[in-house]
Structures are given as C-alpha cells and as structure tokens.
Amino acid sequence: MKQKITLKDIAKELDVSISTVSKALKNSKEIGKDTKDRIKAFAKFYNYRPNNIALSLKNKRTKNIGVIIPDIVHHFFTTVFRGIEMYANQMGYNVIVCISDESFDKEVINMEMLANGSIDGFILSLSAETQRRNDFTHLKELLDQGIPIVLFDRVTQDVACDKVILNDIEISRESVTHFIKTGSKKIALITTENYFNVSESRKEGYLKALKDNNIPFDENLILTLPHDLDNTKLITEFFQKNKIEAVLCVNEIFAVQCMSVIQQLGFKIPDEISIIGFTDGILSRYSSPKLSTVAQHGEKMGELAAKMLINRMESTELVEEPFRTEVINATLIKRGSTIN
Amino acid sequence: MKQKITLKDIAKELDVSISTVSKALKNSKEIGKDTKDRIKAFAKFYNYRPNNIALSLKNKRTKNIGVIIPDIVHHFFTTVFRGIEMYANQMGYNVIVCISDESFDKEVINMEMLANGSIDGFILSLSAETQRRNDFTHLKELLDQGIPIVLFDRVTQDVACDKVILNDIEISRESVTHFIKTGSKKIALITTENYFNVSESRKEGYLKALKDNNIPFDENLILTLPHDLDNTKLITEFFQKNKIEAVLCVNEIFAVQCMSVIQQLGFKIPDEISIIGFTDGILSRYSSPKLSTVAQHGEKMGELAAKMLINRMESTELVEEPFRTEVINATLIKRGSTIN
DNA sequence: AAATGTTACGAAAACGGTTTCGTGTTGATA
DNA sequence: TATCAACACGAAACCGTTTTCGTAACATTT
CATH class of the missing domain: 3.40.50.2300 (Response regulator)
Incomplete structure (x- = not known):
C-alpha cells in the first residue's frame, strides 16, 4: 500500500523545510530555480496532491x-x-x-x-x-x-x-389560455394539497386565465388528489360527473393517469379532451399520445x-x-x- | 452575524485551557464537576458544535x-x-x-x-x-x-x-422462461450495444432459457438499439419483418416504445405479443397496460x-x-x- | 516527617497545509 | 571597506480539534 505523500515527507526526503516545499510547489519566486526543480520533480514523481482537509481548515472554506x-x-x-x-x-x-x-x-x-x-x-x-x-x-x-x-x-x-x-402563475395562465384558444371552455385543474406554494401559484394562473376570458369559475372542476396513491377511481368519477373539455395537471403522473382514464372512458385525446401536465419527464415523452407539458428547465x-x-x-x-x-x-x- | 464558537473561545471566556474545555465536553472524569458544569452550560448556551474539518484532519477520516x-x-x-x-x-x-x-x-x-x-x-x-x-x-x-x-x-x-x-443472467432466463411457459416461442430481445456487461448478461440469460427449452436461437430476433434516440422506426421495422410473440427489453424505455409500436401495428398486448422490461420505474407503472418488468431493487x-x-x-x-x-x-x- | 497516591488541570504535539517574518549569505554600491 | 539590497531559505504561527504527558496541590499512608 502506497501511502499518500505529504509536504513533510518531501521536505524530509530532500532535506529542506516544509515551507520551502510549499513555496516551491506554488512556484514562488522566493525559491531558487534548482531547488524548485528538484522539489517539483520529486513531487511529480510521487504524485503529490495537497490534502483537501488541511486546505479547508487553513482557508476556512x-x-x-x-x-x-x-x-x-x-x-x-x-x-x-x-x-x-x-x-x-x-x-x-x-x-x-x-x-x-x-x-x-x-x-x-x-x-x-x-x-x-x-x-x-x-x-x-x-x-x-x-x-x-x-x-x-x-x-x-x-x-x-x-x-x-x-x-x-x-x-x-x-x-x-x-x-x-x-413563473408558475404565468405558465399555467398560458396553458389554460391555450385550452381556451383551441376551443375549450370547461377546463379542469387537477392539483395537490395546497401547502405547496407551487400548486397554489398554478391554481392562481388557472383562475387568472379563466377570468381574463370571462369564463365563470366552477369549483367542481378542481380536483385535489393526495400524493402517491392510485387515484384512478377518483379521477374516473371526476370525469364521469363533469363534462370536461380540457384539463391541466400539476404534475406528469396525474397527467398520464388522466390520459389512461380518459381513454378508458372512450374519449379521444385531444379531440374531445385536451391535457397539459407539468414536468417534461420520461412519462410525458413516452406516453401515447405524447403529453403536452410545461417544461420546468x-x-x-x-x-x-x-x-x-x-x-x-x-x-x-x-x-x-x-x-x-x-x-x-x-x-x-x-x-x-x-x-x- | 453570529460567528461560530470554538473551543478556544470558550477557553478564553471561562479562563481555562483548551484541553480542559475539550475534555469537559467529552465528559472526561479528569475534570472536576463544577468546571465541567460551567463549561457545558456555556457551550450549550452558545450552541457549540465541533468543527467537522478539524475533526477530519485530526482523525484522518x-x-x-x-x-x-x-x-x-x-x-x-x-x-x-x-x-x-x-x-x-x-x-x-x-x-x-x-x-x-x-x-x-x-x-x-x-x-x-x-x-x-x-x-x-x-x-x-x-x-x-x-x-x-x-x-x-x-x-x-x-x-x-x-x-x-x-x-x-x-x-x-x-x-x-x-x-x-x-443476478441479471438468472432473472432474464426466468423472464424468457415465463414467456415460454405462457406459450410463446418466437421471443425477441431488444438490447443496447454490448460494452455494458449487464446487457451482455441479460443476453446470456435469454440464450440460456431458449436452450433449456430447445428453442433454436434466431439471430434476427435480437435488435440492438443505440441509446437515447427515437427508435420508433427501427422497432417498427423489426416487428414488421419478424413474427414475434414476446419481447424482452433491457430497459423500460425500450419496453414502452415497443408497446406503442405494437399497439400502433394493431397487435393486442399481451394476447398477441407479451412484453417484459427491465427497471420498475415510473414508466412501467403508469403505462397502459401496465408493464411487466424486472424490479432491480x-x-x-x-x-x-x-x-x-x-x-x-x-x-x-x-x-x-x-x-x-x-x-x-x-x-x-x-x-x-x-x-x- | 517522608513517601506515595489522587485530583484537576495545563502545555504541547499532532493532523497537513499556508504565510508572515526573520536571517545568513551574497553581490553591488558609496 | 562599510553599507545595503537582493536572494534563498527556515522558523513559527495559525486553522480547530484530540490526546498524551507533566505537575502543582492536596490527601493518605507508613
């Protein structure tokens, strides 16, 4: 086992002081050329690397x-x-x-x-x-x-x-506006419990888009889902109860779950129902049809x-x-x- | 701004030596009870925590x-x-x-x-x-x-x-065996270039299963795909050229891409073609139908x-x-x- | 009273570097 | 020849800990 070499080792071996070695390796002009050369050659040969911990302690970073x-x-x-x-x-x-x-x-x-x-x-x-x-x-x-x-x-x-x-607010406003421009009026939002400020912001953008376009807000078109469960049942009921033309989901999992449910219920995507999700991940890219989504970069x-x-x-x-x-x-x- | 407090600070403040402080905080019985109490109280009040860097340097870990x-x-x-x-x-x-x-x-x-x-x-x-x-x-x-x-x-x-x-070899053998047991004979393997030893192993398991069941190996049933490209075209050709009943994919992306292609071509999954992928990720869990896959734990x-x-x-x-x-x-x- | 033991603490080295300051040896200048 | 830079290097402090060893003060034993 080859132990890591230290300044002290080099100093001892070459019969100079530790400070001289340190300076030589930093190419200080305080040190004479031959000494520097000797030290550098030796250090290189033994593959000297300063110890990060010692540096951290010294430099306080x-x-x-x-x-x-x-x-x-x-x-x-x-x-x-x-x-x-x-x-x-x-x-x-x-x-x-x-x-x-x-x-x-x-x-x-x-x-x-x-x-x-x-x-x-x-x-x-x-x-x-x-x-x-x-x-x-x-x-x-x-x-x-x-x-x-x-x-x-x-x-x-x-x-x-x-x-x-x-810019969560702005991008979800933009997404919902896209739904509206392409002919949807009954636009749903599928979101998570709102202690996440991001969900909150996305809802805000959703509401803003509706308001801008004089579409009345319908409480029933918002579905709040718990995380990490199989939400198929809740989503299915949601789509059965409400006549929905477009849906914005705050993540891609909800979005693909929606897609499955919607296809199961026999609706055509995007002709009858459009979907936009958040997060341009693997799910969005490999679903069929491919999911329109908000890329968060x-x-x-x-x-x-x-x-x-x-x-x-x-x-x-x-x-x-x-x-x-x-x-x-x-x-x-x-x-x-x-x-x- | 509250600077972090060190042993030295405590020592100076309480008019004892650094070693005494260090020992007191480690509850050494070398130190008298009152001194210990004073030091501990002070340290606690100022929320003293030893500096990790100094410890690392000292302990060499x-x-x-x-x-x-x-x-x-x-x-x-x-x-x-x-x-x-x-x-x-x-x-x-x-x-x-x-x-x-x-x-x-x-x-x-x-x-x-x-x-x-x-x-x-x-x-x-x-x-x-x-x-x-x-x-x-x-x-x-x-x-x-x-x-x-x-x-x-x-x-x-x-x-x-x-x-x-x-146990790549074993699990892919098991997967292919499952195909065979459920009636498939024309079994394909979709894999990556083989400088990955894992791909290599999975292929080995695939071959082993065929051999065990006296199914002749057909070179044409192996498709090697480059990484990270849209492989839809290659996969489509592959399934058009060969009459395939089951396919093992070395990752879940290939598997869902296969699923899309297969469905596009009008085959029923799993009745006409079965699929197994590797990696029990988000794709496998949210595809439809849900993907049978090798969980790598x-x-x-x-x-x-x-x-x-x-x-x-x-x-x-x-x-x-x-x-x-x-x-x-x-x-x-x-x-x-x-x-x- | 001398020898010994115990208690409670401090000094200093060590970890591996950097950096400031001091100093002996040159060579140049007055 | 005395003075003074310039040069080339070393000593030592410092970063924040831990730990070994030494020791003053006091207590106990013989």
Missing part, C-alpha cells in the same frame, strides 16, 4: 456545496441537481447531497450536520413538512452564521436569501442556483449585495395531448 | 462517502443513490455525489479530486466509456492507497474490490453497497477481509403486458 432536496426519485429534482452538479463541478466545487424525504427533522438535522464546517453554502428546496409547519428558524440561524443559502422552487418569503423560482434552474450561490460565496465585496429572486421561464411544449 | 454515478436522471441509479444516502446518513456519513456523465475523464478527475482527503471511500458504477476502454488504473491506484471501493451494477472483474451486482442494492463500504472502512481487523461480491435478486413483476 471547503469548496463543498450542500444540496438538500425533498426527494431524489423525482424527475424535476433530479434535473435541478444535475444542473447544480455540472456548474459546481466546473467551478471546482463538490456537492454533498442530503435527502430530506419531505421531513422537517431530516432537513434540520442534515443542515446542521453540514453547517459545522463541511460546506460553504446551501442550495435547497423546502420539504413538504417544513412548508406546512412554516418554521424556518434553522434557515435563519444558518444565514445568521454567515452561511449563504439559495432556495429553489419550493421557497418562502419568510427567509431573506437568494431564490430561484419558476430544471437543469437551468440548478445551474442558476449554483451560480448565485458561488457568486455570493466568492464575492469579496465588503457590503453584501442585496438578495435576488430569479425567475426561470417555463415553456409550454405542445405535443399530442393538445390541439395545436 | 471524514465520514464522507464519495458516490460516482454515470447519470442521475435515470430511475435505477436514482434509487440506488437513495439507498446509499439513507443508510449512510443513518450511520453518520455524508454523501458527496459526482456524475461521470458516462465519461472516463470525468470519472477519473472526480475520483482523484475526492480522493485527496475529501472522502473515506467510494461507491461507484462504471461509466460507459470506462467499460469500453477497459482502463481501470484510476481505481487500482486508489485501492492501492488504501481507499476502499465498492462497485455496483456496472462492475469489472479487473479490479479486486467489493461488488454488488444483480436499486434501493436495496445501494443500501448493501453502503453497508459493505462502511463495514470495511470501520473494520479494525488487522488482516483485511477478503473482497466479496454480493448478488441482489431481481424479481419479475408480472403486470398487464404478460399473460400470467
């Missing part, structure tokens, strides 16, 4: 970013993560991921663990439970300790930090979040720049489940 | 695990990762993820970065390019430096370390990998235990795309 996401087995978060990882890596940062699993406690514990020196900053999307409890003291404390945070997608107004969000979102965080971490300004909230523009991808 | 996966936007890897994260977290480890993006260079660079002190061990699945090049010197060097590695799924015999794999695989790694890292044995290769038993989930 780790070049690690902490990412906390509610769920990794989820297309949107996965793409955001990929965006973060790519940009961070490119900038010489590593990414430590923790999964909060939608739990407040896990979110808190993970963040506190990482905050004790393991990372220089956080990127996170709030867990469902955190949003429900509306308790953000853990975030505030970390910010207070000078650890920068960037929130994405599931954010809150209650903490002052950088944020990246989707997760990768772009992750990249932007990472960029904002790294910017702030590396900023040398004495006065802190004001916090920004950046908006990623979602786009409506029109495929086979809508009349285009 | 980081409690971090490096995970290198080829692609995160991929159901199987995502579930494996979740398994790793859950177990690691539970054991007090954090997880640093790097995405190799199927690139040899990224795999090498990322591993070397992390190996310089950032992590205590690796869990990885080889990138496609690494498998193609058959170059594993980076792995061997790290092992040689005493850094433990656990390979999962995409492994190689060329490096001596712990491994976790799926990624989470279990990840958990096992993490367990093996942590075991080895924490082992105090002087003689190293021999390397093990553990096999995760995949299961065939029979749903609507097969006759059951």
Whole structure:
C-alpha cells in the first residue's frame, strides 16, 4: 500500500523545510530555480496532491456545496441537481447531497450536520413538512452564521436569501389560455394539497386565465388528489360527473393517469379532451399520445442556483449585495395531448 | 452575524485551557464537576458544535462517502443513490455525489479530486466509456492507497474490490422462461450495444432459457438499439419483418416504445405479443397496460453497497477481509403486458 | 516527617497545509 | 571597506480539534 505523500515527507526526503516545499510547489519566486526543480520533480514523481482537509481548515472554506432536496426519485429534482452538479463541478466545487424525504427533522438535522464546517453554502428546496409547519428558524440561524443559502422552487418569503423560482402563475395562465384558444371552455385543474406554494401559484394562473376570458369559475372542476396513491377511481368519477373539455395537471403522473382514464372512458385525446401536465419527464415523452407539458428547465434552474450561490460565496465585496429572486421561464411544449 | 464558537473561545471566556474545555465536553472524569458544569452550560448556551474539518484532519477520516454515478436522471441509479444516502446518513456519513456523465475523464478527475482527503471511500458504477476502454488504473491506484471501493451494477472483474451486482443472467432466463411457459416461442430481445456487461448478461440469460427449452436461437430476433434516440422506426421495422410473440427489453424505455409500436401495428398486448422490461420505474407503472418488468431493487442494492463500504472502512481487523461480491435478486413483476 | 497516591488541570504535539517574518549569505554600491 | 539590497531559505504561527504527558496541590499512608 502506497501511502499518500505529504509536504513533510518531501521536505524530509530532500532535506529542506516544509515551507520551502510549499513555496516551491506554488512556484514562488522566493525559491531558487534548482531547488524548485528538484522539489517539483520529486513531487511529480510521487504524485503529490495537497490534502483537501488541511486546505479547508487553513482557508476556512471547503469548496463543498450542500444540496438538500425533498426527494431524489423525482424527475424535476433530479434535473435541478444535475444542473447544480455540472456548474459546481466546473467551478471546482463538490456537492454533498442530503435527502430530506419531505421531513422537517431530516432537513434540520442534515443542515446542521453540514453547517459545522463541511460546506460553504446551501442550495435547497423546502420539504413538504417544513412548508406546512412554516418554521424556518434553522434557515435563519444558518444565514445568521454567515452561511449563504439559495432556495429553489419550493421557497418562502419568510427567509431573506437568494431564490430561484419558476413563473408558475404565468405558465399555467398560458396553458389554460391555450385550452381556451383551441376551443375549450370547461377546463379542469387537477392539483395537490395546497401547502405547496407551487400548486397554489398554478391554481392562481388557472383562475387568472379563466377570468381574463370571462369564463365563470366552477369549483367542481378542481380536483385535489393526495400524493402517491392510485387515484384512478377518483379521477374516473371526476370525469364521469363533469363534462370536461380540457384539463391541466400539476404534475406528469396525474397527467398520464388522466390520459389512461380518459381513454378508458372512450374519449379521444385531444379531440374531445385536451391535457397539459407539468414536468417534461420520461412519462410525458413516452406516453401515447405524447403529453403536452410545461417544461420546468430544471437543469437551468440548478445551474442558476449554483451560480448565485458561488457568486455570493466568492464575492469579496465588503457590503453584501442585496438578495435576488430569479425567475426561470417555463415553456409550454405542445405535443399530442393538445390541439395545436 | 453570529460567528461560530470554538473551543478556544470558550477557553478564553471561562479562563481555562483548551484541553480542559475539550475534555469537559467529552465528559472526561479528569475534570472536576463544577468546571465541567460551567463549561457545558456555556457551550450549550452558545450552541457549540465541533468543527467537522478539524475533526477530519485530526482523525484522518471524514465520514464522507464519495458516490460516482454515470447519470442521475435515470430511475435505477436514482434509487440506488437513495439507498446509499439513507443508510449512510443513518450511520453518520455524508454523501458527496459526482456524475461521470458516462465519461472516463470525468470519472477519473472526480475520483482523484475526492480522493485527496475529501472522502473515506467510494461507491461507484462504471461509466460507459470506462467499460469500453477497459482502463481501470484510476481505481487500482486508489485501492492501492488504501481507499476502499465498492462497485455496483456496472462492475469489472479487473479490479479486486467489493461488488454488488444483480443476478441479471438468472432473472432474464426466468423472464424468457415465463414467456415460454405462457406459450410463446418466437421471443425477441431488444438490447443496447454490448460494452455494458449487464446487457451482455441479460443476453446470456435469454440464450440460456431458449436452450433449456430447445428453442433454436434466431439471430434476427435480437435488435440492438443505440441509446437515447427515437427508435420508433427501427422497432417498427423489426416487428414488421419478424413474427414475434414476446419481447424482452433491457430497459423500460425500450419496453414502452415497443408497446406503442405494437399497439400502433394493431397487435393486442399481451394476447398477441407479451412484453417484459427491465427497471420498475415510473414508466412501467403508469403505462397502459401496465408493464411487466424486472424490479432491480436499486434501493436495496445501494443500501448493501453502503453497508459493505462502511463495514470495511470501520473494520479494525488487522488482516483485511477478503473482497466479496454480493448478488441482489431481481424479481419479475408480472403486470398487464404478460399473460400470467 | 517522608513517601506515595489522587485530583484537576495545563502545555504541547499532532493532523497537513499556508504565510508572515526573520536571517545568513551574497553581490553591488558609496 | 562599510553599507545595503537582493536572494534563498527556515522558523513559527495559525486553522480547530484530540490526546498524551507533566505537575502543582492536596490527601493518605507508613
């Protein structure tokens, strides 16, 4: 077993001081040419690499970013993560991921663990439970300790930090408007319980589009589904009870479930019923017909979040720049489940 | 801004030495009761937490695990990762993820970065390019430096370390046997280019099942598809040219693409053509009919990998235990795309 | 009273780097 | 020849812990 070589080893071997070795390897002009050459050659031969931990301790920065996401087995978060990882890596940062699993406690514990020196900053999307409890003291404390945070997608107004969000209101307004333009009037919304601010925003856009086009709002055309269950029955009843011409779903799972039900009931997609979902994932792309959907550009979102965080971490300004909230523009991808 | 408090701060404030503080907080009986109480109270009040970096430097272990996966936007890897994260977290480890993006260079660079002190061990699945090049010197060097590695799924015999794999051969034999038992004879295999040892294994199981049942192997019934393209045309031709009664696909994307094509061509699933895919992901569960598929139990695989790694890292044995290769038993989930 | 043991704490080294400052040896200048 | 930079390098502090070892003060034993 070849042990990793340290400055001390090199120093001893070449009979110079540790500081000389350190300086030589950084090409300091304090050190004479021959000494430098000797040291460099030796270091290269033994494949010397400085110890990251020692550097972190000395420099008081780790070049690690902490990412906390509610769920990794989820297309949107996965793409955001990929965006973060790519940009961070490119900038010489590593990414430590923790999964909060939608739990407040896990979110808190993970963040506190990482905050004790393991990372220089956080990127996170709030867990469902955190949003429900509306308790953000853990975030505030970390910010207070000078650890920068960037929130994405599931954010809150209650903490002052950088944020990246989707223009949920606007894009769902646009989607519903598309339904209306293509002749639908009875437009349904299938959503989740509303402690998610994103569901809330999507509903807001839905209502706005109706209002803009003088279509009366019908409470019965909104279906709220629990997460992760087989909702086939509820959806079937929903479509049997109501004469629906178009439906906006807040995620792609609901959307494909709808498609199945609708086809089962004998309606033609998109001629009789149009569908738009959220998240341009694998389901949307491989369903038949292919699902029209709102692309959330997760990768772009992750990249932007990472960029904002790294910017702030590396900023040398004495006065802190004001916090920004950046908006990623979602786009409506029109495929086979809508009349285009 | 509240700066994090250190042992030194406490020592100065309470007018004792740093060592006394350290010992008091660890409840050492070297320290008198009152001193201990004073220090503990103070530490608690100021919410003292030891600095992870300093601990890492001192203890020569980081409690971090490096995970290198080829692609995160991929159901199987995502579930494996979740398994790793859950177990690691539970054991007090954090997880640093790097995405190799199927690139040899990224795999090498990322591993070397992390190996310089950032992590205590690796869990990885080889990138496609690494498998193609058959170059594993980076792995061997790290092992040689005493850094433990656990390979999962995409492994190689060329490096001596712990491994976790799926019983690919057996499960695809089982799947094809199921086709045969339910009356199919003309059984196709849709696979990827074979530098993936997993594809290779699945093909082997396929062949074995045919042989066991005295069904002659027909080269024409194997379709090799490039990755990530729209393969609809190729698949359509394939089904038009050959009279096929059942098809095994090495992933779920191929499987749903097949389903679409088959339905388009007017065949009934599963009555005229049966399908089995690999990966029990979102696609399989929400297709119609629901896809019969091979569940790879990624989470279990990840958990096992993490367990093996942590075991080895924490082992105090002087003689190293021999390397093990553990096999995760995949299961065939029979749903609507097969006759059951 | 001397020897010994116990208690309660501090000094210092160590982990692996970076960086500031000091200094002995040159060679050039006045 | 005395003075002074410039050069080339080393000593030591520092980052925040843990841990070994030393020791002053007091108590106990013989």
